[in-house]
Amino acid sequence: MDIDIGNALDAVAAPGVSREYLDRLDRRVADAHERIERGMADDEFGYAALNLPERVDTAAIRDAVAPLADSEAVLTVGIGGSALGAATLTDALDTDGEAYYLDNVDPAQVSQLLDDLDLESTALNVVSRSGTTAETLANFLVVREAYADAGVDWTERTLVTTGDSGNLRDLADEHDLPVLPVPDGVPGRFSALSTVGLAPAAILGIDIESVVTGASAERESLSGSLYETPAYAYGAITYALAARGANVNVVMPYHETLETYAEWYAQLSAESLGKDGLGQTPVRALGATDQHSQLQLYRAGPNDKLVTFVHARDGPDVAIPSAELEGLDYLEGASLGELRDAEFEATEASLADVGLPNVRIEIERVDAASVGGLLYGMEAATVLAGELYGVETFTQPAVEWGKEVARDLLRGADALDETTSLRVTRE
Numbered sequence: 001m002d003i004d005i006g007n008a009l010d011a012v013a014a015p016g017v018s019r020e021y022l023d024r025l026d027r028r029v030a031d032a033h034e035r036i037e038r039g040m041a042d043d044e045f046g047y048a049a050l051n052l053p054e055r056v057d058t059a060a061i062r063d064a065v066a067p068l069a070d071s072e073a074v075l076t077v078g079i080g081g082s083a084l085g086a087a088t089l090t091d092a093l094d095t096d097g098e099a100y101y102l103d104n105v106d107p108a109q110v111s112q113l114l115d116d117l118d119l120e121s122t123a124l125n126v127v128s129r130s131g132t133t134a135e136t137l138a139n140f141l142v143v144r145e146a147y148a149d150a151g152v153d154w155t156e157r158t159l160v161t162t163g164d165s166g167n168l169r170d171l172a173d174e175h176d177l178p179v180l181p182v183p184d185g186v187p188g189r190f191s192a193l194s195t196v197g198l199a200p201a202a203i204l205g206i207d208i209e210s211v212v213t214g215a216s217a218e219r220e221s222l223s224g225s226l227y228e229t230p231a232y233a234y235g236a237i238t239y240a241l242a243a244r245g246a247n248v249n250v251v252m253p254y255h256e257t258l259e260t261y262a263e264w265y266a267q268l269s270a271e272s273l274g275k276d277g278l279g280q281t282p283v284r285a286l287g288a289t290d291q292h293s294q295l296q297l298y299r300a301g302p303n304d305k306l307v308t309f310v311h312a313r314d315g316p317d318v319a320i321p322s323a324e325l326e327g328l329d330y331l332e333g334a335s336l337g338e339l340r341d342a343e344f345e346a347t348e349a350s351l352a353d354v355g356l357p358n359v360r361i362e363i364e365r366v367d368a369a370s371v372g373g374l375l376y377g378m379e380a381a382t383v384l385a386g387e388l389y390g391v392e393t394f395t396q397p398a399v400e401w402g403k404e405v406a407r408d409l410l411r412g413a414d415a416l417d418e419t420t421s422l423r424v425t426r427e
């Protein structure tokens with residue numbers, strides 16, 4: 001993973017960061033790096049996630065998924081960190097079958113998906129780190145009943161990934177289901193490179209060893225200077241720009257298959273750094289699609305954004321057939337890849353032109369190693385940013401309140417008095 005932060009410097013952008021400030025920040029990066037290395041060495045909660053490239057046992061994952069290797073599809077039931085890492089991998093990379101995710105509670109979607117799936121040839125991958133997440137357990141109960149109704153022994157087609165205790169662990173024990181452990185000290189949103197993200201990828205034929213190799217290369221690059229560590233350069237520049245008013249981080253990959261990566265990063269950043277009045281609001285965008293949808297606002301709306309482009313230098317291409325259409329001479333002899341890249345570079349320049357800070361993250365191609373490196377790099381960037389902000393990167397206390405209230409409502413508690421209604425209806 002390479003990063004170019006030139007368009008976030010104050011010579012180009014406002015808000016922008018001066019070279020002198022970056023040099024000063026680099027000294028704080030050195031301290032933060034020491035703290036991170038210490039946390040990794042002691043396997044402290046959260047920091048332990050950065051050890052995954054050395055620790056993850058891909059052979060054990062392959063053994064656990066072997067009985068499901070004949071599956072034509074994998075249905076993952078999980079939410080947040082228990083779904084988005086896996087979805088990033090299976091959406092980005094070539095797979096031998098279809099990947100489906102139930103990471104919401106929408107009765108219409110669940111019913112339609114279960115109607116459409118051939119459950120006989122579908123592996124059921126149930127994932128919850130805590131083993132107590134209501135959405136995941138409810139969906140699992142619905143899905144296993146659908147298997148039973150279809151006359152399929154769901155216990156033969158199910159793999160569970162969870163912690164040592166919790167309702168999901170109890171259910172797995174009760175039905176003697178195969179269980180992969182969520183590693184200790186790894187928060188859900190940092191678990192893409194563990195059993196959580198890699199097991200469904202392995203069932204679908206993804207080269208998970210290469211994913212880990214790519215992550216290892218990024219781990220090796222961690223050093224005490226942002227100028228030598230792409231991941232830290234990103235963490236540091238997002239922090240510096242947020243402090244200067246770039247409250248929004250638009251993450252805009254220019255490859256359709258990386259769209260889910262932007263969703264994964266949104267959770268990673270929002271839950272890790274959105275604390276004490278700090279953090280950037282992550283926005284998911286996709287190039288070139290969103291050039292024709294959101295770019296107007298990015299270029300001419302409030303100057304409160306960083307745009308992060310994600311681009312692969314190489315990849316498959318398709319020639320554009322010649323048609324000699326009037327006014328479209330520039331397409332003659334060009335390819336779809338060349339068109340996309342020209343649009344990407346033009347968009348980057350158009351934002352620099354109006355002083356909107358933007359950063360380019362570049363990978364070699366969208367393959368297993370590069371995507372593994374990207375996931376690791378962004379995790380390290382987020383941990384570094386957390387150190388600079390001084391927040392508790394690995395907790396998410398603000399998510400809990402609503403969860404508890406929803407449980408109380410289901411148990412029959414009275415309506416809430418925290419909200420106010422001013423309902424407007426048609427006459």
Ligand SMILES: O=P(O)(O)OC[C@H]1O[C@H](O)[C@H](O)[C@@H](O)[C@@H]1O
Pocket residue numbers: 079080081082127128129130131132133136188189271396399
């Ligand atoms: O893996 P689970 O324990 O089911 O948790 C799934 C998700 O739910 C929570 O609400 C947390 O905010 C997320 O960080 C987590 O990824």
